[in-house]
Amino acid sequence: MTAKVVTIASGKGGVGKTTSVANIAVALASRGKKVTCIDGDIGLRNLDVVLGLENRIVYDLVDVIEGRCRLRQAMIRDKRLPDLYLIPAAQTRDKTAISPSDMVRLCDELRQEVDWIIIDSPAGIERGFKNAIAAADRVLVMTNPEISAVRDADRVIGLLDAEEKGPAALIINRLDLAMVKRGDSLSVEDVLDLLAIELIGVIPEDENVLVASNKGQPLALDGKSKAGQAFQNIARRLLGEEVTFMDLESKNLFQRLLGRKI
Amino acid sequence: MNFLFRRKKSANSAKERLQLVLIHDRTDLTPVELESLKDDLIETISRHIDIDPTAVKINVAQDGRSQRLVADIPLRSVGRRRGREPRSAAG
Numbered sequence: 001m002t003a004k005v006v007t008i009a010s011g012k013g014g015v016g017k018t019t020s021v022a023n024i025a026v027a028l029a030s031r032g033k034k035v036t037c038i039d040g041d042i043g044l045r046n047l048d049v050v051l052g053l054e055n056r057i058v059y060d061l062v063d064v065i066e067g068r069c070r071l072r073q074a075m076i077r078d079k080r081l082p083d084l085y086l087i088p089a090a091q092t093r094d095k096t097a098i099s100p101s102d103m104v105r106l107c108d109e110l111r112q113e114v115d116w117i118i119i120d121s122p123a124g125i126e127r128g129f130k131n132a133i134a135a136a137d138r139v140l141v142m143t144n145p146e147i148s149a150v151r152d153a154d155r156v157i158g159l160l161d162a163e164e165k166g167p168a169a170l171i172i173n174r175l176d177l178a179m180v181k182r183g184d185s186l187s188v189e190d191v192l193d194l195l196a197i198e199l200i201g202v203i204p205e206d207e208n209v210l211v212a213s214n215k216g217q218p219l220a221l222d223g224k225s226k227a228g229q230a231f232q233n234i235a236r237r238l239l240g241e242e243v244t245f246m247d248l249e250s251k252n253l254f255q256r257l258l259g260r261k262i
Numbered sequence: 263m264n265f266l267f268r269r270k271k272s273a274n275s276a277k278e279r280l281q282l283v284l285i286h287d288r289t290d291l292t293p294v295e296l297e298s299l300k301d302d303l304i305e306t307i308s309r310h311i312d313i314d315p316t317a318v319k320i321n322v323a324q325d326g327r328s329q330r331l332v333a334d335i336p337l338r339s340v341g342r343r344r345g346r347e348p349r350s351a352a353g
Contacts, residue, residue, distance in 0.1 A: 147276050154284050157327070183271030190277050194284060196326045 001034070003111040006118050006238065007136040008171075009160075011152030013123030015144045016173040019209060020231065021120040022050045023220040027235030029084035030220065033115040036075060039089035040132035041122040042097055048088045052216020053078065062090035065102045071109055080221065085114070095127040100134030107135035116238075125159055133165050140200060140234075141168045145175055145186040154195055169200035171234065176205040201234035202245060203227050285322045289329050296320060303333065312338040 008017045008024075018041075025037040038061060039047035048054040059074040064087070078084035090097060103119075110117055121132030133139055139160050143153035153170070160166045172191055179185035188202055206227035212219040219228035220235075229246065236243045286292060291299075300320040307313055319334040 147280055150280055151283055151287065155287060158288060161327070180273070183273050186273050186276050190273065194277065194280050196324075 001112060001115055003036075003107075003114045003117045004238075005107050005111070005135045005137045006116065006140060007040075007121055007132050007138075008118070008140045008142055009121035009129060009132060009156050010123065010142040010149070011125060011156040012143075012149045015142050015149050016203070016209075017123075017142050018046050018050050018120050019213060019218075020140075020142060020171060020173065020203070020234075021047060021118050022218045023228070023231035024234055024238070025084060025116070025118045026051075026081065026218045027220040027223075027232045028116050028118075028238070029078070029081040030223075030232075031235060031239065032083070033239075034083040034113070035116045035118060036085040036087060036110060036114045037118040037120065038087045039120050040103075040128060041120060042089045042128065043091065043094045044122065045089040045091045047086060047120050048076075049216060050213050051078065051086055051218060053086050053088075054216070057088050060088045060090040061106075062093050062097045064106060065098050071106070071113075080217075095122065095131065098131055100130050103131050103134045125156065129156075129159075133160065133163065136165055138238075139165050139168045140171055141197070142171045142173055143191065143195075144173055145180070145188075145191055147186075150186065150191055150194055157195060157197055167197060169198045170195060171201040171203065172199070173203045174205045175202055199245075200237050201230055203230045204246075281324070285324060285329060288327075289322060291322065296322070303335075307335060314338060 006024075008021050010017050021037050025035045029035045037047060037051075039045055040061075041047075042062065045060075048057060053076050056076050059069040061074065063069045064071055064074045074087050075085040076088065078086070107117055117135075119132050119136065122128035141153050141156050141160070143149045157166070157168050160168045170192070172188055175188065176185050180187045188199070192199060204226045206225055208219055208225040209227050219225050220231040221228075223229055223232050226246070233243045233246070300318060303320065304313070304315045304318055308315070313335055317336045321332050322329050323332045
């Protein structure tokens with residue numbers, strides 16, 4: 001096995017990176033892939049609670065890197081999906097506890113074990129972000145249809161190009177179709193015009209996302225909700241399938257998306 | 263006609279504002295620096311050829327993820343320049 005390493009980054013905090021990592025990992029694992037997700041947000045660990053695995057942590061990412069345990073010991077196996085693992089972040093350390101080359105070494109070892117490695121980047125563009133992208137084969141940039149999130153996403157896309165980690169693909173999260181229709185929210189088309197990168201997913205605003213994280217059961221597990229389906233679609237696109245975008249917007253946009261190479 | 267568009271949609275404001283902000287973020291070029299670049303360009307070009315400084319337009323245009331500096335510099339025609347001979351004689 002030689003895993004693909006995918007990092008999800010955004011610049012701005014609170015746009016939904018952790019939720020997306022959890023759901024994309026779940027979606028890939030539900031398609032029979034062996035997946036490990038890594039919480040790169042050292043000091044502000046959260047992927048564990050979103051996945052509902054917080055009570056099973058013994059070792060963390062920093063323990064592996066500092067040699068206190070073997071890689072296997074830090075991989076928490078999800079009981080719902082036997083091919084899904086989590087390597088949690090350390091909670092009592094900070095981003096400087098590891099370096100980009102540590103991440104590359106860790107992922108190189110892990111690549112032999114699994115099909116996909118999904119890394120949750122912390123917000124910001126400093127050390128934690130650099131650690132999170134160091135080993136990435138592909139980076140997905142996440143934004144909301146909101147002015148500050150789009151600006152920060154543009155900054156991250158520029159940095160990824162400079163680090164030769166581009167071209168990034170875009171996930172637009174929390175799209176509120178009713179607000180788009182009345183002209184009070186940037187549309188998918190607006191955001192694509194501004195950022196000028198490839199689109200890999202659009203997640204509609206969906207209250208089930210909050211309910212799912214309350215319970216620690218990622219939405220993509222059942223796949224009935226719109227947001228859950230949107231995450232499943234991202235997983236399928238990562239696997240190389242051509243999946244048409246859900247009809248969340250006008251026909252014009254739909255046609256435009258069909259014309260793109262996804 | 264204008265009253266129809268009086269209530270500007272907030273999404274349009276967001277997009278227009280972002281377009282400008284992103285150009286400056288990507289190029290690290292502030293509107294003030296752009297003005298000073300324009301003045302320098304006018305001065306340099308005027309040393310070689312007669313131009314109308316008030317008609318010069320300098321903009322940063324977006325082309326996908328790359329930016330280009332677009333300068334529109336109308337030249338004064340030779341005929342008009344001859345007509346303005348007294349000025350250069352006086353100078």
